Amino acid sequence: MSKAKSNNMYESGNDELRRGPWTLEEDNLLIQYISCHGEGRWNSLANFAGLNRTGKSCRLRWLNYLKPDIKRGNLTPHEQLLILELHSKWGNRWSKIAQHLPGRTDNEIKNYWRTRVQKQARQLKIDSNSKKFLEAIRTVWMPRLMEKMEQDSSPPISSSPSSSISTMETQKYSTTSPVSKQAPFPCPQPDNMGINSDNNFSTNNISELPENLEGSLNQFENSLDENYYYYDTQALVGQDISMSECHVEGMDWLGEDLWNFR
């Protein structure tokens, strides 16, 4: 297989398989074929569908983009919270995490983690896989998310989630299913939220956290989605995390310019 980076990634060049961005025509071919014949056998599917693509490419395009139940748009605070918590349990098991966020793909979650979460780690100059960063997430980020969810607990349920879907791609393809105005996924019970007695938002060992954990959450809050928190957050809020717990040993964890996303 020729390496994408060794030559022009987005040129088919000759009779070789196409790579790079999918065209609307290709998408339609794939959608139509799968609607008639179903998924699977991706290599032969690519041939029979008349797509000059690898099976892997077809599979990826379908699973990450074209599949009807794919939910697009920004992650809700609850989804972000869930990702943080599940990642703390399972690490980079993106597909496993994605199973708990119906409509979200492992690719999307992975991108979120890399672009948002790891950025925080970089700013804090700590390893995103370190215990310190995990503690920071649990003691600062998660409580803030929960607080945000609480603040907006008078849910504008009727507001359309699609209002936050603004990508050009989403506008280009309107094949995505309308997002349910009910809970976007089965409400997990506290037991399966992964937040329990041995995996809670403990503030133990906060003193081990780096001193540069100072800054504000203002920009962070601004980065949160504003419209739809229709999830029953009681399971999480019930953990009774007080923001005051984030003030430890004279350190103001909630000060300026921390946890901002941009």
Place this chain on the structure above:
DNA sequence: AATGCGTACAACCGCACGATC
């Protein structure tokens, strides 16, 4: 208005694993 920079995300790759031959 032009340019540079940072971010988000689609799409690729290599590798691993299970099923089938």
Place this chain on the structure above:
DNA sequence: CGATCGTGCGGTTGTACGCAT
């Protein structure tokens, strides 16, 4: 039992876009 194939997963990269200067 080994080889091959199909599939899934996690990591990485390229590009479009938005924002700041």
